[in-house]
Amino acid sequence: MVPDEVTTAIGEHYELQGLELTPIDGGADLAASLWKAVDARGRRFAVKWSSSGSPAGMVLPAALDAIRAGSAPAPVPTRGRSLWVDVGDARLSVTRWVDxxxxxxxxxxxxxxxxxxxxxxxxxxxxxxxxxxxxxxxxxxxxxxxxxxxxxxxxxxxxxxxxxxxxxxxxxxxxxxxxxxxxxxxxxxxxxxxxxxxxxxxxxxxxxxxxxxxxxxxxxxxxxxxxxxxxxxxxxxxxxxxxxxxxxxxxxxxxxxxxxxxxxxxxxxxxxxxxxxxxxxxxxxxxxxxxxxxxxxxxxxxxxxxxxxxxxxxxxxxxxxxxxxxxxxxxxxx
Structure with missing residues (x-):
């Protein structure tokens, strides 16, 4: 997935506007792409598109963050309150950026x-x-x-x-x-x-x-x-x-x-x-x-x-x- 498609998909499914995406290289997961995103309000997020793994990749960090805040990046819910969105044969997810x-x-x-x-x-x-x-x-x-x-x-x-x-x-x-x-x-x-x-x-x-x-x-x-x-x-x-x-x-x-x-x-x-x-x-x-x-x-x-x-x-x-x-x-x- 290219950045323009990612931005379009986020705009369709998330309450996030004016995102600027910067690719993040160096990960070992060959089936995933990762971007750092900044929205119009200056908030920072990690955007991930992945064709591997399972929805557990969003479910567990959400559950862990709920009982031990800050232990895992908190997922940003979609407009439909889902923790991710399926785009074709892959998953698109957005989490809070961790400095x-x-x-x-x-x-x-x-x-x-x-x-x-x-x-x-x-x-x-x-x-x-x-x-x-x-x-x-x-x-x-x-x-x-x-x-x-x-x-x-x-x-x-x-x-x-x-x-x-x-x-x-x-x-x-x-x-x-x-x-x-x-x-x-x-x-x-x-x-x-x-x-x-x-x-x-x-x-x-x-x-x-x-x-x-x-x-x-x-x-x-x-x-x-x-x-x-x-x-x-x-x-x-x-x-x-x-x-x-x-x-x-x-x-x-x-x-x-x-x-x-x-x-x-x-x-x-x-x-x-x-x-x-x-x-x-x-x-x-x-x-x-x-x-x-x-x-x-x-x-x-x-x-x-x-x-x-x-x-x-x-x-x-x-x-x-x-x-x-x-x-x-x-x-x-x-």
């Missing part, structure tokens, strides 16, 4: 990590009723989407050219192929086992991608959680894996001290090792396959493909998620 620095670049410190623990605890404590029950998908422990895509990418890389960016990807991939295939097999096995378990912890509202890049540290130092598009009702480990074991970002691994601060705010919880292992493995398959798919796509720009290769190299690094998935994250546990 602050990215959690990627802004150290949280002890108060910030404590507050982040409280934030996720509040999210996981939301009642599963009403729109939360109706609109948020439920965990099915079926990893086949990413397991199948992994197999496709793995096969394609056997025919990679001898030079260029694809060759660099193939070299990195093949050096770690045994480890990747081990994670692939174990994730499939764990998924099958978890689908039959009767003693799993209760499912709670989960963000499903609460890494530091999806946090804004507000001007008063509080963490604000963004981008709920992958939200799901699942065991809390679905979110906790982004902190325990070192997190998922190789460039800014979560230290043992930071994990301890987070858990002080989150509260007591008995971690399920199989659940953490499953979710780490699933994330490895997702990130490795999706990022490699970007590198292999000649229709994308050189910048996009180089950036994706850099993320693959981070995933495969000593502090990356592949190493955590193989070790169970023991090297970084508090």
């Amino acid at each position: 602050g620095g990215s959690g990627w670049d802004t150290p949280l410190g002890r108060p910030g990590w404590y507050a982040f623990g409280q934030l996720l605890s509040a999210l996981h404590s939301l009642p599963v009723v009403g729109q939360v029950s109706k609109q948020v998908p439920r965990e099915d422990f079926d990893p086949s989407r990413w397991a199948d895509y992994f197999e496709k990418i793995d096969a394609e890389l056997d025919g990679a050219p001898d030079s260029g960016i694809t060759a660099r990807l193939a070299e990195q991939w093949h050096a770690r192929r045994p480890a990747l295939r081990e994670v692939h097999r174990r994730t499939l096995d764990l998924g099958a086992r978890l689908r039959t378990r009767a003693d799993l912890p209760r499912s709670v509202p989960c963000h499903a991608d609460p890494h530091l890049g999806n946090i804004v540290v507000s001007e008063d130092g509080r963490p604000v959680l963004l981008d709920f598009d992958d939200a799901v009702l699942a065991p809390a480990e679905r979110d906790l894996m982004f902190v325990l074991g070192g997190g998922v970002l190789a460039d800014v691994p979560v230290t043992g001290r930071q994990q301890a601060w987070f858990l002080e705010g989150y509260g007591a919880y008995s971690i399920g090792p199989d659940l953490l292992t499953y979710y780490r493995g699933l994330r490895v398959l997702e990130d490795a396959s999706e990022l490699a798919g970007v590198v292999l796509d000649p229709a994308l720009s050189d910048r996009e493909r180089r950036e994706a290769l850099g993320h693959v190299e981070g995933l495969f690094s000593e502090t990356g998620l592949l190493a955590q998935a193989r070790s169970g994250g023991r090297g970084h546990r508090p």
